Amino acid sequence: MKNLLEVENLKVNFRTKKERLRAVRGISFSLKKGETLCIVGESGCGKSITSLSIIGLLPSNGEIAEGSIKLDGNELLGKTENELEIMRGNEISMIFQEPMTALNPTFTIGFQLREPLMIHKKMSKKEATKKSIELLEKVGIPNPVEKLRQFPHELSGGMRQRVMIAMALACEPSLLLADEPTTALDVTIQAQILELMDELKRQMGMGVVFVTHDMGVVAEIADRVMVMYAGEVVEIGDVDRIFNHPQHPYTKGLLGAVPNVDDEEHHLNIIPGSMPNLDDEISGCRFHPRCPYAMDICRKKNPTTFQVTSSHQSKCWLQEVTDVDRLHTTS
Amino acid sequence: MENSATAKLETLKEKEEKIFLQTVKRLLKNKLAVTGLVIIILQVIFAILAPLLVSYSPNQQNLSETNLGIGSSHHFLGTDNYGRDIWTRVVYGARISLIVGLSAVSLGLVGGLILGLLGGYYRRIDGIVMRIVDLLFAFPGILLAMLIIAILGTSLVNVVIAISVWSIPGCARIVRGSVLSIKKQEYIMAMKSLGASDIRILFKHILPNCTAPIIVFATMRMATAILSTSALSFLGLGAQPPTPEWGAMIAAGQDFMWDAPHMAIVPGIAIMLTVFAFNVVGDGLRDALDPNMEMNM
Numbered sequence: 001m002k003n004l005l006e007v008e009n010l011k012v013n014f015r016t017k018k019e020r021l022r023a024v025r026g027i028s029f030s031l032k033k034g035e036t037l038c039i040v041g042e043s044g045c046g047k048s049i050t051s052l053s054i055i056g057l058l059p060s061n062g063e064i065a066e067g068s069i070k071l072d073g074n075e076l077l078g079k080t081e082n083e084l085e086i087m088r089g090n091e092i093s094m095i096f097q098e099p100m101t102a103l104n105p106t107f108t109i110g111f112q113l114r115e116p117l118m119i120h121k122k123m124s125k126k127e128a129t130k131k132s133i134e135l136l137e138k139v140g141i142p143n144p145v146e147k148l149r150q151f152p153h154e155l156s157g158g159m160r161q162r163v164m165i166a167m168a169l170a171c172e173p174s175l176l177l178a179d180e181p182t183t184a185l186d187v188t189i190q191a192q193i194l195e196l197m198d199e200l201k202r203q204m205g206m207g208v209v210f211v212t213h214d215m216g217v218v219a220e221i222a223d224r225v226m227v228m229y230a231g232e233v234v235e236i237g238d239v240d241r242i243f244n245h246p247q248h249p250y251t252k253g254l255l256g257a258v259p260n261v262d263d264e265e266h267h268l269n270i271i272p273g274s275m276p277n278l279d280d281e282i283s284g285c286r287f288h289p290r291c292p293y294a295m296d297i298c299r300k301k302n303p304t305t306f307q308v309t310s311s312h313q314s315k316c317w318l319q320e321v322t323d324v325d326r327l328h329t330t331s
Numbered sequence: 332m333e334n335s336a337t338a339k340l341e342t343l344k345e346k347e348e349k350i351f352l353q354t355v356k357r358l359l360k361n362k363l364a365v366t367g368l369v370i371i372i373l374q375v376i377f378a379i380l381a382p383l384l385v386s387y388s389p390n391q392q393n394l395s396e397t398n399l400g401i402g403s404s405h406h407f408l409g410t411d412n413y414g415r416d417i418w419t420r421v422v423y424g425a426r427i428s429l430i431v432g433l434s435a436v437s438l439g440l441v442g443g444l445i446l447g448l449l450g451g452y453y454r455r456i457d458g459i460v461m462r463i464v465d466l467l468f469a470f471p472g473i474l475l476a477m478l479i480i481a482i483l484g485t486s487l488v489n490v491v492i493a494i495s496v497w498s499i500p501g502c503a504r505i506v507r508g509s510v511l512s513i514k515k516q517e518y519i520m521a522m523k524s525l526g527a528s529d530i531r532i533l534f535k536h537i538l539p540n541c542t543a544p545i546i547v548f549a550t551m552r553m554a555t556a557i558l559s560t561s562a563l564s565f566l567g568l569g570a571q572p573p574t575p576e577w578g579a580m581i582a583a584g585q586d587f588m589w590d591a592p593h594m595a596i597v598p599g600i601a602i603m604l605t606v607f608a609f610n611v612v613g614d615g616l617r618d619a620l621d622p623n624m625e626m627n628m
Contacts, residue, residue: 057523060454089525096524101517106540116525167525 004207005031010067021278025231041228093168099160103152110148135166158189237312247314357619364615370608385419398591420575432556438495443502451510467500509541543620554609
């Protein structure tokens with residue numbers, strides 16, 4: 001199947017007064033229609049920046065230095081602001097983390113829900129209102145007519161996130177970016193929202209890029225998982241491969257840091273140290289100072305990306321060792 | 332089904348009005364603000380119905396009845412040195428004060444809003460805009476107004492221009508401050524992600540969020556504008572005699588302070604009451620529009 005989204009060698013820098021900070025250091029991935037890709041990583045690993053680059057809404061001091069982002073074969077980088085405005089909300093949409101602050105407190109739900117419809121579909125206010133009611137029904141909000149007249153503060157967090165989803169999906173985009181949409185919600189609501197997103201994805205055949213740091217969420221929603229560390233992709237693969245056969249020590253560390261309630265003996269394995277700052281230059285692999293398996297080569301040379309299986313890649317020298325082992329055993 | 336839906340919409344419309352009513356209610360709890368509001372409303376009524384409330388024309392002289400004191404049989408606020416009825420002139424003066432104040436404040440708001448919105452939203456022109464504003468701020472207000480009038484010539488229209496230019500920097504700063512904090516909110520980012528253009532975001536989503544401080548500023552500014560109009564007219568830079576402008580009336584009355592003090596005192600009280608009224612209403616509005624105040628009440 002053709003790829004919906006193709007990101008190649010994306011590099012994003014931030015300008016500061018002193019220097020250029022490299023927030024995303026050449027990442028590549030692709031996404032098929034109807035697929036959910038979860039981007040996982042610690043805070044500051046560049047996962048949000050990646051999604052903001054796709055929709056073209058980097059902060060004003062951020063710039064895409066290199067690379068290509070293709071949606072349905074169309075290059076997005078180098079498009080003018082006007083062309084991007086037409087795409088946003090129409091072909092690419094985004095859902096944000098905080099449903100509490102992502103809705104304008106001075107306007108009713110109806111006013112905000114009508115906006116994308118009036119901008120892109122050039123609907124009249126009446127048509128847009130009608131469509132809004134349909135949308136609210138679709139995202140499972142009871143009494144949609146009443147809700148249209150209410151202000152964001154009159155709704156609960158889960159309801160607001162449903163409204164955000166309705167806004168983002170109003171024009172039936174082919175790609176949905178979700179930046180930790182469930183982090184601010186409590187667990188039962190979280191499950192409902194994830195289920196809703198999954199169902200809508202299937203109905204509309206969208207591709208979803210889901211940014212999160214919650215492995216539980218990943219297990220529930222992802223088809224494929226991309227693990228990021230300090231601006232680089234360290235491992236990418238199908239969800240069951242990542243959970244059952246993680247290759248990169250960082251991925252193993254992340255999975256080890258998930259609490260397990262059933263097992264009383266289980267204690268959390270934390271990853272020692274913390275993520276390097278954006279301006280820290282680390283020789284070799286950027287993870288080696290924290291890596292329990294660090295070898296000599298890790299300190300000297302940045303690993304290349306190794307294919308573990310046809311759809312599973314890991315950026316770690318350990319892979320080379322196992323490759324060599326494999327060679328030995330087969331010969 | 333359809334009917335119940337529309338009925339629901341209507342009840343909710345009422346609910347929306349309730350929020351507006353809440354603000355009004357909070358304002359009406361403030362006794363000082365209510366006093367001010369009453370004075371302003373009376374003044375507006377006087378200004379509109381001026382010809383019906385008086386039995387003379389403002390410039391009608393009667394040299395046989397000059398310098399009558401307060402409480403005279405036909406002129407309850409007395410007459411001036413030309414025998415003109417002071418009540419008539421004060422009522423007509425309310426017209427001038429309100430019109431000049433209103434137009435000066437509106438012009439100043441338009442200018443301040445444009446500068447503030449652009450400066451707050453676009454970082455690139457923020458520096459230029461704010462330096463212009465700083466420059467305007469560097470002059471003492473009345474001096475700036477006098478300078479503008481010295482260039483343009485003395486007339487009420489030029490007073491309006493002068494006072495509106497003087498209102499621009501204050502308004503621009505308030506608006507810029509609001510825009511700066513609002514544009515960083517996630518909901519603006521969310522609107523961008525839905526494809527809204529800058530202009531749409533600026534006018535449809537940011538501007539309505541700064542209305543509260545603008546309303547307060549405009550009300551307070553009315554007081555200053557009316558006071559400055561009178562001050563400029565008193566100095567002979569605004570309304571020229573025989574226009575029944577309060578400041579000009581005080582200026583005319585100062586030569587007769589010993590013989591007919593009411594000539595200066597009556598318009599003086601009119602100015603004082605007006606400025607007081609706008610200031611307390613402005614204060615009241617600020618409290619009423621601030622949702623945090625609710626808890627303290």
